[in-house]
Amino acid sequence: QVQLQQWGAGLLKPSETLSLTCVVSGGSFSGYFWTWIRQSPGMGLEWIGEINQSGSPNYNPSLKSRVTMSVDTSTNQLSLKLNSVTAADTAIYYCSRGTIGARLADWGQGTLVTVSS
């Protein structure tokens, strides 16, 4: 059974950089779409971006100027960096793995990131 385990700092101050890591165990890393999604408290789901099967990133235009996603196939890790955070970036952040059809098939447990001065 594939598992996605994610971690990162849960409390940030405004203007700091959010940094999260997601590692897959029990399953393949290569050949999948790797996605970050966030969900503000009590709100819906927002797609942050993905790295496709070719290793190319696609970012949400609304966040593109602040987002960097990368993969390390040697350690089966996916990472997310979001710089210059504000209170509006407070959310639960999820990593997800999928195929072109089942794009968000497997999910990490989620990491609550709070931005507060």
Added chain:
Amino acid sequence: DIVMTQSPDSLTVSLGERATINCKSSQRVLSRSNNKNYLAWYQQKPGQPPKLLIYWASTREFGVPDRFSGSGSGTDFTLTISSLQAEDVAVYYCQQYYSTPPLTFGGGTKVEIK
């Protein structure tokens, strides 16, 4: 961006009864090249990540009970729970992956027991 609009916002159904959730996309999400609708449905329970139920609009993910079914094409889609069970209480989201970036979600439909 493709806007996904779900209705209703919330739904109260008796145990064993049918629940129907609608999702409308602002643009067609049907690919003419492979005749597939790039539309998925997710279930989210409190404190949990979303769970994929349906992809390609009507293909049930492995392990999902057959009381869940997806239908529709083009811009109009439906998720049906044929006989609501207590464990189906959750928020349900539709999502398009036809046109990215960005991949977009509906606003969610909360399903409760009457």
